[in-house]
Amino acid sequence: MKKLIKNATILTMESNRLVKGDIGIEKDRISFIGKMPDHFDPEYEIDARNHMVMPGMINAHSHGAMSLLRNYADDIPFWEWLTEKVWPIEAKMNSNDVYWGTMISIAEMIRSGTTAYADMYFHSEETAKASLEAGIRCSIAKGLVGSSEEDEQRMADTRTLYKEWNGAGDGIISVMAGPHAPYTCDASFLGKVMNLSDELNIPIHIHLSESEKEIEESIKKHGKSPIAHVHSLGLFKHHVLAAHCVYLMPGDIQLLREENIYVAHNPLSNLKLGNGIASIHEMKEAGVNIALGTDSSCSNNNLNLFEEMKMASLLAKGKTTDSTVLSAFETLQMATKNGARALNLEESIGVLKVGGKADLILINMDQPHWYPHQNLISSLVYSSHGSDVETVIINGKVVMEKKEFKTIDLEKIKYESKKIVERIY
Numbered sequence: 001m002k003k004l005i006k007n008a009t010i011l012t013m014e015s016n017r018l019v020k021g022d023i024g025i026e027k028d029r030i031s032f033i034g035k036m037p038d039h040f041d042p043e044y045e046i047d048a049r050n051h052m053v054m055p056g057m058i059n060a061h062s063h064g065a066m067s068l069l070r071n072y073a074d075d076i077p078f079w080e081w082l083t084e085k086v087w088p089i090e091a092k093m094n095s096n097d098v099y100w101g102t103m104i105s106i107a108e109m110i111r112s113g114t115t116a117y118a119d120m121y122f123h124s125e126e127t128a129k130a131s132l133e134a135g136i137r138c139s140i141a142k143g144l145v146g147s148s149e150e151d152e153q154r155m156a157d158t159r160t161l162y163k164e165w166n167g168a169g170d171g172i173i174s175v176m177a178g179p180h181a182p183y184t185c186d187a188s189f190l191g192k193v194m195n196l197s198d199e200l201n202i203p204i205h206i207h208l209s210e211s212e213k214e215i216e217e218s219i220k221k222h223g224k225s226p227i228a229h230v231h232s233l234g235l236f237k238h239h240v241l242a243a244h245c246v247y248l249m250p251g252d253i254q255l256l257r258e259e260n261i262y263v264a265h266n267p268l269s270n271l272k273l274g275n276g277i278a279s280i281h282e283m284k285e286a287g288v289n290i291a292l293g294t295d296s297s298c299s300n301n302n303l304n305l306f307e308e309m310k311m312a313s314l315l316a317k318g319k320t321t322d323s324t325v326l327s328a329f330e331t332l333q334m335a336t337k338n339g340a341r342a343l344n345l346e347e348s349i350g351v352l353k354v355g356g357k358a359d360l361i362l363i364n365m366d367q368p369h370w371y372p373h374q375n376l377i378s379s380l381v382y383s384s385h386g387s388d389v390e391t392v393i394i395n396g397k398v399v400m401e402k403k404e405f406k407t408i409d410l411e412k413i414k415y416e417s418k419k420i421v422e423r424i425y
């Protein structure tokens with residue numbers, strides 16, 4: 001079906017210039033930006049007067065099903081949070097729980113303008129199923145921890161996930177390998193994951209250098225930082241999406257840059273778990289590709305990339321005591337273009353361009369906190385809310401229009417998730 005978005009203020013993210021005009025969509029792709037050609041003949045029209053149209057946001061690190069655990073374990077130290085609160089309750093979660101927990105997250109992400117996300121969890125077929133049904137782009141990694149006797153089974157699980165789901169839904173679903181972290185996967189296990197990544201030609205999604213304890217133990221055990229350790233094992237020969245990178249030792253940034261590692265920065269989760277503030281400015285200056293993620297609702301406690309953008313920019317300014325670093329436009333690039341590269345998505349995703357994938361959002365600028373419309377890029381990062389997003393199109397399909405979900409039954413999600421929480425809590 002041909003769709004026309006009329007009278008829009010368009011931010012393509014190819015540059016920081018805004019243009020007024022129309023956008024045409026045919027099937028899954030953008031057919032024009034600017035003036036509608038005479039022959040276009042749309043069957044579906046969306047009026048975008050007073051709305052900004054921009055590429056959908058990309059959440060480069062999350063655990064969707066953990067929205068069931070929102071506000072379940074707050075204000076406690078990271079290690080206790082993970083091992084004494086999160087892991088025990090996860091042991092009670094079945095595949096149905098993962099499906100509905102992920103659905104809460106998908107609804108929240110679409111509502112706040114996210115059109116693609118990277119997920120790491122278990123029962124990942126359910127994450128794939130929920131994402132496909134909702135029509136959101138998703139790169140899925142089944143979380144892997146080393147435990148020798150089950151290693152081969154774990155590799156086989158990712159192989160099955162790949163065979164059944166990679167490329168599903170006209171390519172909106174893709175699969176990654178997901179070794180949880182260097183402290184839960186030993187060298188031999190990581191070796192097996194690397195072989196799997198080579199065999200299937202898939203990226204690797206891992207937690208890296210998140211807490212001070214992780215660094216201290218890595219130095220004790222391997223004589224190296226976690227980054228230097230996994231590099232020495234050969235992990236960085238692959239496409240690696242590394243979540244966090246908060247604690248950096250001398251030489252770490254150089255390795256991340258030289259090996260083209262994609263860092264997912266999760267400022268709110270790092271703050272909330274008391275893990276600190278990543279050196280985003282230094283990494284960016286060195287040329288590291290930095291994307292933005294939320295981590296889970298159990299450590300954030302929401303999945304709103306608008307909040308994440310403002311926090312990222314302000315933290316970088318605060319940490320360097322320099323208000324000129326991480327400008328609004330650079331921050332937007334992290335949430336769009338850089339995220340698309342980190343997830344290894346098709347080249348056109350993360351920007352709006354003719355012939356490119358139609359993953360885009362309409363944002364209502366006709367609200368008090370947007371006026372007087374002096375600098376709309378600054379507005380997006382410093383003044384706007386996730387709830388300003390009204391309409392979301394992914395792979396050419398309208399998944400939300402004027403805040404009404406087209407693919408998601410929110411009442412059912414609320415009902416099912418309440419039932420689950422009564423059982424597992």
Ligand SMILES: N[C@@H](CCSC[C@H]1O[C@@H](n2cnc3c(=O)[nH]cnc32)[C@H](O)[C@@H]1O)C(=O)O
Pocket residue numbers: 063082086087090120121122142143144145180181207210269295296299
């Ligand atoms: N234990 C699972 C695999 C792990 S899935 C990904 C894991 O990441 C965990 N996780 C979520 N947020 C964080 C974080 O910030 N740091 C470390 N782990 C986290 C989450 O609880 C989940 O268990 C299995 O073998 O079946």
Ligand SMILES: [Zn+2]
Pocket residue numbers: 061062063207243295296
């Ligand atoms: Zn995480």
